Structures are given as structure tokens and as C-alpha cells.
Amino acid sequence: xxxxxxxxxxxxxxxETEVIETRSLSNGYALTLKQTAFYPEGGGQPSDxxxxxxxxxxxxxxxxxxxxxxVNTLPAQTNVTCEINWxxxxxxxxxxxxxxxxxxxxxDTYDIHTVSFHLGNEAVSIDLNVPQLSHEQLLHIxxxxxxxxxxxxxxxTYEVKKEELHTLxxxxxxxxxxxxxxxxxxxxxxxxxxxxxxxxxxGELGLIKLTKTEKQRGNTRLFFKCGMRALAxxxxxxxxxxxxxxKFSTSRELVVERIKKLETEQKELQKQLEELKNENAxxxxxxxxxxxxxSFLYHHFENRTLKDVQALTKQLLQTPDxxxxxxxxxxxxxxxxxxxxxxxxxxxxxxxxPLYDGKGGGGPKxxxxxxxxxxxxxAFISAVKEKITEA
Numbered sequence: 271x272x273x274x275x276x277x278x279x280x281x282x283x284x285x286e287t288e289v290i291e292t293r294s295l296s297n298g299y300a301l302t303l304k305q306t307a308f309y310p311e312g313g314g315q316p317s318d319x320x321x322x323x324x325x326x327x328x329x330x331x332x333x334x335x336x337x338x339x340x341v342n343t344l345p346a347q348t349n350v351t352c353e354i355n356w357x358x359x360x361x362x363x364x365x366x367x368x369x370x371x372x373x374x375x376x377x378d379t380y381d382i383h384t385v386s387f388h389l390g391n392e393a394v395s396i397d398l399n400v401p402q403l404s405h406e407q408l409l410h411i412x413x414x415x416x417x418x419x420x421x422x423x424x425x426x427t428y429e430v431k432k433e434e435l436h437t438l439x440x441x442x443x444x445x446x447x448x449x450x451x452x453x454x455x456x457x458x459x460x461x462x463x464x465x466x467x468x469x470x471x472x473g474e475l476g477l478i479k480l481t482k483t484e485k486q487r488g489n490t491r492l493f494f495k496c497g498m499r500a501l502a503x504x505x506x507x508x509x510x511x512x513x514x515x516x517k518f519s520t521s522r523e524l525v526v527e528r529i530k531k532l533e534t535e536q537k538e539l540q541k542q543l544e545e546l547k548n549e550n551a552x553x554x555x556x557x558x559x560x561x562x563x564x565s566f567l568y569h570h571f572e573n574r575t576l577k578d579v580q581a582l583t584k585q586l587l588q589t590p591d592x593x594x595x596x597x598x599x600x601x602x603x604x605x606x607x608x609x610x611x612x613x614x615x616x617x618x619x620x621x622x623x624p625l626y627d628g629k630g631g632g633g634p635k636x637x638x639x640x641x642x643x644x645x646x647x648x649a650f651i652s653a654v655k656e657k658i659t660e661a
Contacts, residue, residue: 271335271336271337272290272302272303272304272305272306272336272337273304273305273306274306274307274337275305275306275307276306276307276308276309276318276467277427277452279307280359280363280467280468280469281470282307282354283353283354283356284351284352284353284354285305285307285351285352286349286350286351286352287303287304287305287306287349287350287352288303288304288348288349288350289301289302289303289304289322289345289348289349289350290302290303290304292344293338295340297328297340298328298340298341298342298343299340299341299342299343299344300338300339300340301322301338301339301341301344301345302336302337302338302339303322303337303339303350303352306337306339306352307352307354308320308327308330308337308339308352308354309330309359309362309466309467310330310331310332310337310338311329311330311331311332312332312465312466313464313465313466314366314369314386314387314388314389314466315362315366315389315466315467316362316389316390316391317329317330317331318330318354318355318358318359318362319354319355319358320352320353320354320355321352321353322339322341322345322350322351322352323345323346323347323350323351323352325341325342325343325344325345326341326342327339327340327341328340328341328342359467360497360498361497361498361499362389362466362467363467363468363469363474364469364474364475364476364496364497364498364499365389365394365495365496365497365499366389366464366466366467366468367425367456367468367469367472367474367475367496368394368475368478368494368496368497369384369387369389369394369396369494369496370454370456370460370462370464370468371415371418371419371456371459371460371472371475371478372396372411372415372478372494373387373396373441373460374441374456374459374460374462375411375414375415375418375459376398376411377441378459379410379411379414380407380411382398382399382400382403383398383399383442384396384397384398384399384442385397385398385399385489393493394493394494394495394496394499395491395492395493395494396491396492396494397486397489397490397491397492398489398490398491398492399489400489400490401485401488401489401490402483402485402490403483403490403492408480408483411480412478412479412480415478416477416478418459418472419472419473419475419476419477419478420473421472421473422471422472422473423456423457423458423459423471423472424456424457424470424471425454425455425456425457425468425469425470425471425472426454426455426457427452427453427454427455427468428452428453428455429450429451429452429453430450430451430453431449431450431451432446432448432449432450432451435451435463438453438461439461440461440462440463441460441461441462442462442463444463446463451463452464452465454466454468456472474497475496475497476496476497476498476500476501477496477497477500477501477504478494478495478496478500479494479495479496479500479503479504480492480493480494481493481494481495481503511525514529544581547578547581548581550582551579551581551582551584551585552585554582555582555585555586558582558586559586562592565589565591565592565593565610566593566595566658566659567586567592567593567594567595568594568595568596568597568651568655569595569596569597570596570597570598570599571596571597571598571599571600572599572600573599573600574598574600575598575600575601575603576596576598576601576603576605576638579596579605583596583605583607587607587608587609588609589609590609590610591608591609591610591612592608592609592610593606593607593608593609593610593612593613593658594606594607594608595651595654595655595658597647597648597651599644601640602640602641602642602643602644602647603630603638603639603640603641604628604638604639604641604647604650604651604654605636605637605638606618606619606632606636606637606638606654607635607636607637608634608635608636609635611634613658614634615632615633615634615635615636615637616631616632616633616634616637617634618637618654618657619631619632619637619639622650622653622654622657623639623650625650625653626641626646626647626649626650626653627641627642627643627646628640628641628646628647628650629641
């Protein structure tokens with residue numbers, strides 16, 4: 271089995287080693303090395319990336335105690351130089367150490383326990399054994415965690431025998447079959463069993479920012495960002511706020527107030543627009559009533575959409591046993607609506623639409639459809655008119 275350099279020195283970036291074994295796979299080759307600093311996926315932490323003799327390492331996994339490195343091509347020689355993608359490795363170290371610190375202080379502060387941990391390329395989260403966290407709790411725990419970062423406590427790793435675990439003040443007793451267990455200890459704050467890579471001092475986390483919470487099967491999923499991820503998030507937020515501030519010609523502190531004011535104004539304008547639409551619908555309804563052929567009315571709209579005539583449709587259907595057939599040039603749609611029981615709109619559409627390459631449907635009182643061409647739409651309209659006349 272390979273010597274795991276990431277345990278003795280998680281900061282190692284390059285090293286010389288020897289390829290011990292190669293396996294041919296459907297998606298490339300799996301290499302085993304005499305010494306490896308590539309972390310295999312496990313414990314909620316994704317695998318490292320990098321290269322072996324200049325060949326990209328696509329994935330790293332562990333199987334039966336051995337670490338396998340997936341590459342597309344084989345190196346020319348067995349003696350190779352390996353290099354870690356340091357940006358990815360250090361990011362994982364920051365996020366994972368940050369999770370240990372956050373989980374420990376959630377217990378100390380609120381007796382809230384972490385039930386699972388997820389570290390992805392974009393999101394980092396822990397699931398907590400509470401249905402929700404208040405805004406005040408989130409603000410407080412964020413301050414507690416960042417105060418702890420400023421103390422710059424040491425993080426040490428060591429191994430203990432399984433039977434010695436009871437002598438440690440573990441945050442959570444692991445359910446492991448291994449006879450030897452790796453421990454990650456944040457000085458004076460946390461002791462946990464963990465196989466991941468971590469920073470040496472919690473000051474290297476720089477910053478932890480709690481970003482949002484979601485309900486998750488009776489628990490709360492808490493999203494957060496550490497280190498450079500937190501900085502990038504802050505930079506993006508600042509850019510957004512600055513742009514909004516410039517757009518609204520106001521200070522950053524008053525951006526939210528300005529948006530709320532705009533929302534109020536927009537709601538008032540929308541209310542006025544609806545009133546005007548209803549007035550217009552009443553006028554147009556009166557005009558269209560004169561075009562009725564008995565209880566049937568067909569009208570084609572050149573510059574309106576189906577959505578635009580909702581109020582008009584509702585008003586016209588107040589007359590019993592009215593059948594409306596509306597077509598629209600703007601989106602090539604056809605609406606059929608009926609206020610009685612003599613016309614089954616949905617059934618009629620189901621029968622005719624396949625004949626004219628139309629898509630849509632509806633219920634007994636109303637149906638709508640769209641068409642790929644005006645020719646198909648017009649042919650469909652003629653067919654519907656014929657069916658209604660027959661009825």
C-alpha cells in the first residue's frame with residue numbers, strides 16, 4: 271500500500287515517486303504509487319486533482335486500503351514527478367477545518383449537533399439536528415466562530431488505537447471497524463475522528479461566512495463558506511451592492527429601502543393597469559357582442575396575446591351558453607371557451623389538434639393550443655367553427 275504523504279504533510283505540493291501498478295479501465299488507467307499525496311474521496315471531502323508526469327489526474331479513490339489515481343494515458347517511465355492542484359487542496363483544507371470548528375462551536379453554544387457534511391465545488395453545508403435556526407442564532411454563531419479564528423489555535427492530527435477512543439473527549443464517537451483511528455484536534459475546542467486534510471492553524475481559515483439555511487427532512491441544512499470562498503462571496507456581494515447603489519443613485523445603506531419603495535410603486539402601477547384593462551375589456555366586450563352569430567363569437571387579435579384578453583374573456587362568458595373562439599397572430603395560439611354545457615372544449619381539441627400539428631388541451635369549459643404555422647392555425651380554426659356549427 272502507498273505511503274500517504276497527505277497525512278504527514280498536507281502542505282506538500284510536489285514529490286518524486288514510483289508507479290507500482292497500472293490497471294486498464296474503460297475510462298483510462300488506474301495507477302498505484304509508492305508514495306502519494308493525492309487525497310482519495312472520503313469523509314465528505316472530494317478527491318485531489320493534479321498531475322503525474324504531466325498527465326492530468328481525473329479522479330482518486332480508495333479501494334481495499336489502496337489509493338488509485340485515474341489518468342487518460344500511462345506515463346513513459348515508472349519513476350515520476352507528481353504535483354497536486356494546490357488551489358483545490360488548500361480550498362478543501364479550509365472548508366473541512368472550518369466545518370470542524372463550526373460544528374464544535376454549534377454544540378458548545380446551542381447544543382446543536384451536525385448529522386452530515388457535504389463539501390462540493392460550489393457549496394459547503396452541514397445538516398443540523400434542529401428544524402430551524404433563527405436569524406439571531408445565525409448572527410451570533412457566525413461571530414463566535416470568527417472570534418475563534420482570530421485566536422489562531424493549533425490543529426494537530428494523531429492516531430490512537432480503537433480501544434483508546436473512550437479516553438478522548440470526542441465530539442462524536444465514530445462507528446468504525448479500523449483498529450487505528452486518526453484524530454483531528456483543534457486545541458481547546460474540538461476532538462474528532464477524521465481522515466481528511468486540514469490546516470495547521472485555524473487562523474488560516476481567514477473567515478467563515480454563513481450564507482443560507484434550508485429545511486431538510488426535519489433538520490436544517492446550513493450553508494457556509496470559508497477562507498478564499500468567503501472572500502470571493504464577499505467580493506461578489508460588494509460588486510452587486512455597488513452596482514445597485516449606482517443604478518438607484520443612492521448610498522449602499524439605502525439600497526434595500528429604495529427597492530422596497532420601487533416595489534410599492536410597481537404594485538400601485540399594476541393595480542392601475544388592471545383597472546384600465548378592465549375598462550378596456552368592458553368597452554371591447556360591448557363592441558364584440560355585436561359580432562356574435564347567435565351564441566358564438568369568433569375574433570382574431572393581431573397585436574394582443576392570450577394573456578392580454580383574460581379580463582375580456584371573463585366578461586364575455588358572463589352571458590350564459592356563450593362560445594368564444596379567439597386566435598392570436600403574436601403567438602399563434604387559439605382559445606376556445608364556453609359558458610354552457612353544449613360544447614366540450616377539451617374533447618374537441620383532443621380530436622382536432624393532431625390533424626393540424628397543434629399542441630395544447632384543456633377542460634370542458636376552456637382549452638387553448640399553439641401552432642407551428644399560421645396555415646395550420648387557420649385550418650384548425652375552420653375545423654373548430656365547422657364542429658361548433660354542427661353542434
